[in-house]
Amino acid sequence: MNRLLNYSGIITKVKAMQSNLITKTDFERIANLESISDFITYLKNHKGYHSIFYNMDEHLLHRGQVEGVFINALYRDFSSVYNFANMEQRNALDLTFFRYEINVLKTCIQLVYNKDSDTYDLSTFYTFFEHHSKLNISALAASQSMEEFVDNLKGTEYYSLFNHLQNRDNITSFDYEMQLDIYYFKKMWKLKDKKLKGDNLKVFTHRLGSEIDILNIMWLYRSKRFFNIHTTDSYSYVIPIHYKLKNEQLMKLIEASSIDEFIARLNTTYYKKISSTLLDGTMEIYYQKIMLSIAENNAARYSSSMAPVYAYLLKKQIEIKRLTTALECIRYKLEPEDTLRYVLQ
Structure with a gap:
């Protein structure tokens, strides 16, 4: 009863x-819009986006600014929930924020490697990160080299990781981003047991463990099919955690000498249903559906916990991805039926 009252608010x-x-009806209407300005006008009149677009001129916004506003809508919702939460609930939300921090670091790395990158405007997020993070996003986004980027990380938990990576030969943005992801999952796997308990721990463990297993499977499959990465090199890119994919099963996948052998070995694991989506190229779509299904099932099963909050934040994240896809489709004048198909997949 106390737990029910604790989480009811x-x-x-x-x-x-x-x-x-x-809603799906909204996306059907959006798919029929003819210009970016029409798109922004539509969102101005939508209750979920009116407050962040109402004072902006839809005729002056460029793609990067619009995408930045979309992502900031997620951060705004996170802040709204965080400010409402008690200490126990904030501990759970802190783990979610760490993913946002990793994502913005990856975007800053992309800016260093590609100065002409058509990425979103990071200045939109400065206020949000000032409240929740030790990162100096403005300095990181303005870095002209990886040496400067790493120097701007001094005083943060990421400095030692990047300083160590800098000493490697021929390191790429892919290497930095992969190691950031591995760092994230390793830290969260340890931190969850210190920060969470009861149903919140069960929910977070199931979600994170499933994500780790699936991402390892996806990356190993791609490395063997598209990149021809040597088996010994694969180990440095695998998240060293296993959930329902047992350690010996993961090792067998790493050591598979062909795609056929990889699929055959995968078919002996808990994740055998994934095989067909890997082969037909729909794994990215299936991955999103799996994670959403896990979130929704957890929210239904553990209704007096942070599970419904996690589910909402994931739905918001998916919504923003769909809005960004719609933005691109409208920009390139795709037919409405094609736009809707890409958006809702």
């Missing part, structure tokens, strides 16, 4: 926020 808040999500 934040769950009620999240349910109210969920009513502001973009």
